[in-house]
Amino acid sequence: MTTPNQPEGDNPQGWAAPTGGANPPPVSPDPNSPQYGSTTPQYGPTTPQYGQQAPEGQWGQPAAPQYGQPQYGQQAPEGQWGQPAAPQYGQPQYGQQAPQYGQPQYGQQQYGQQQYGQQQYGQAPGYGPPQLPLQTKPGIIPLRPLALGEIYDGAFGALRRDPKVMLGLVALVVAIITFATGILGFVLAKWVRQTEFGRDLDREFNYLFGSDFANAGLGGFGMSAGTMTIDLLTSAGLLIAMSLCTGLVVVAISQAVLNKKIGAAEIFDRSKKRIWGLLGVSLLPSLLIGAIIFVLFLLIGVLIAASGSAESLWLLLLFIPAVIIFSLVIMIRWLLAPAVLILEERKVFASLKRSWQLTKGSFWRLFGIYLLTSIIASLIAGLISGVLGIITGLLFPQAYDVSFGALVGTLLVQVVSYTLTIAFTVAVISILYIDIRMRREALDVELTAAANFDG
Numbered sequence: 001m002t003t004p005n006q007p008e009g010d011n012p013q014g015w016a017a018p019t020g021g022a023n024p025p026p027v028s029p030d031p032n033s034p035q036y037g038s039t040t041p042q043y044g045p046t047t048p049q050y051g052q053q054a055p056e057g058q059w060g061q062p063a064a065p066q067y068g069q070p071q072y073g074q075q076a077p078e079g080q081w082g083q084p085a086a087p088q089y090g091q092p093q094y095g096q097q098a099p100q101y102g103q104p105q106y107g108q109q110q111y112g113q114q115q116y117g118q119q120q121y122g123q124a125p126g127y128g129p130p131q132l133p134l135q136t137k138p139g140i141i142p143l144r145p146l147a148l149g150e151i152y153d154g155a156f157g158a159l160r161r162d163p164k165v166m167l168g169l170v171a172l173v174v175a176i177i178t179f180a181t182g183i184l185g186f187v188l189a190k191w192v193r194q195t196e197f198g199r200d201l202d203r204e205f206n207y208l209f210g211s212d213f214a215n216a217g218l219g220g221f222g223m224s225a226g227t228m229t230i231d232l233l234t235s236a237g238l239l240i241a242m243s244l245c246t247g248l249v250v251v252a253i254s255q256a257v258l259n260k261k262i263g264a265a266e267i268f269d270r271s272k273k274r275i276w277g278l279l280g281v282s283l284l285p286s287l288l289i290g291a292i293i294f295v296l297f298l299l300i301g302v303l304i305a306a307s308g309s310a311e312s313l314w315l316l317l318l319f320i321p322a323v324i325i326f327s328l329v330i331m332i333r334w335l336l337a338p339a340v341l342i343l344e345e346r347k348v349f350a351s352l353k354r355s356w357q358l359t360k361g362s363f364w365r366l367f368g369i370y371l372l373t374s375i376i377a378s379l380i381a382g383l384i385s386g387v388l389g390i391i392t393g394l395l396f397p398q399a400y401d402v403s404f405g406a407l408v409g410t411l412l413v414q415v416v417s418y419t420l421t422i423a424f425t426v427a428v429i430s431i432l433y434i435d436i437r438m439r440r441e442a443l444d445v446e447l448t449a450a451a452n453f454d455g
Contacts, residue, residue, distance in 0.1 A: 015254065015343035138451035139259040143444040146435045148369065155427040158256050165252050166427070169264055170245045171419040177244075178418065181237030182230060182411045189226030189401040198225035226401030234411075238418060243282035246338040246426050247271035253430040254343055258451050274341055280348035281337040289327045296323060332367050333359050338426075339433035358436050366432065373428045380424070381417040388413040 136142055140161060141154035159166050192198040202225050251270050255262045271278075296319050337355040340346055346354060359366055392413060396406035437443035 136448070139257045140253075141257060141431060141434070143257075143438070143448045143451070145439045145444075146431070151369065151428060151431050151435065154257075154431050155424055158253055158427050159423060161256055162252065162261060165262070165264055165267060166249065166423050167419060169248050169267065170423045171415060173245050173248070174238075174241045174418045174422065175415045177237040177241040178234060178411055178415050181233040182407060182414075185230030185233035186401065186404065186407050188233070189229045192229045193224070193226045193401075201225040201228070224399065224401060227399055230401055230407070234414065239283065239286065240279065241418070242422050242426075243278045243338070244271070244275065245422050246282065246429075247274055247278045247342050249423060249426040250339050250342045250430045250433075253427055253434075257434060258447065271342070274345075277341050277348050277351070278338055281334070281341055281351050284348070284352070285330050285334050289323075289330060292326065293323060328367065329363070332363055332370065335359065335366060335370065335429060336433045336436065339430050343433070358433070358440065362436060369428070369432065373425055377421040377425050381421045384417045384420065385413050388416065 136144065140157040141150055146154070193202070205224060248267050248271050251267050252262060300319075333356050334352055335355065336358055337351045340354045340358070341348070341351040344351075344354065389410075392406065392409035396403050396409055398406050400406040400410045434443065434447075438447075
């Protein structure tokens with residue numbers, strides 16, 4: 001088994017690359033017990049061996065059975081007359097000493113071990129300490145390569161198993177960041193509406209979509225320069241919240257796999273040390289993709305300005321698919337970086353490199369699962385936002401950039417939907433990380449040993 005590079009720092013949780021252990025030293029046999037090949041002293045006269053005559057002078061001693069004849073009380077063998085019968089279970093073999101009545105001797109072969117020399121027919125196993133069965137599913141997932149249904153079953157099982165940690169901590173982080181950015185956006189929205197840029201943007205919305213487009217409530221979308229300001233800030237806050245919640249969920253999933261419960265204080269303690277690293281591995285892909293898109297549009301704008309015509313817009317149609325493909329590759333190949341950073345305790349760029357190595361050859365499988373997960377999360381968020389949004393719209397018909405009550409209602413809807421989608425999505429990604437390592441690095445062997453050792 002190939003062992004990957006060891007992470008920087010200590011890794012007390014056992015999520016480093018699995019390593020083999022040393023073989024235990026052989027046990028010395030008891031000098032008082034009979035050794036292999038020696039006969040055990042018997043009480044009284046010895047039993048004649050196969051093919052030997054009974055000693056004379058022993059009254060009532062039956063003669064040894066002749067070749068091809070069954071002994072008294074044994075079933076005659078099938079087949080031709082005069083051929084040797086197959087040895088019966090527990091019957092002494094040719095050239096073996098007859099078993100003695102009593103307990104098995106010390107050093108006798110234990111169950112599941114190969115005896116020295118050629119295996120004998122009919123030899124019963126010795127006694128030893130009872131062996132506990134290995135736990136193949138100690139926690140939320142079986143410790144083997146997973147199917148799609150088992151991945152989702154593990155994610156939902158983690159939410160049901162410990163909702164206070166999986167949902168409570170995530171809701172706390174999401175609520176703090178969402179309300180902070182939302183209130184900041186509400187303050188800035190008043191200033192943006194009074195600027196020339198804000199007034200021009202509102203006029204463009206009214207011209208393109210009608211005046212009802214900017215109205216809030218059930219009849220409009222509530223889209224304006226002010227609401228766009230709030231949405232941009234809350235979206236940025238969502239990226240930060242998702243980065244921080246990723247660390248919390250990954251730690252909880254790593255313990256739920258081994259059927260261990262971990263408190264909120266310990267989760268915060270293990271995650272707070274990696275806050276900046278989590279922000280790095282989560283925001284770097286987004287910043288890279290955003291920078292490429294910005295440079296692309298800048299180049300297209302320069303070409304249009306230089307040529308004096310809009311024919312260069314065809315370049316935009318050619319570059320858009322390339323940017324989408326590049327963005328998907330970056331997103332999927334770095335998908336496991338937060339889990340690597342937390343569980344293997346690597347640094348930012350080492351985590352990105354490690355994620356790139358782990359996802360090699362599994363791009364389409366990871367892409368399909370992530371796409372399906374995003375669709376499920378979007379359906380959950382849409383259902384919750386739709387129901388709660390109707391209630392909020394009835395209670396606060398004004399737009400949330402001018403009504404603080406509407407803002408609070410909107411932010412509450414976002415907190416509920418974001419909490420469920422973040423917890424579920426990150427749980428799936430964490431289980432995918434474990435599944436990839438079980439497939440590539442036999443992590444299931446290490447986890448099974450840890451589960452049975454602790455259990």
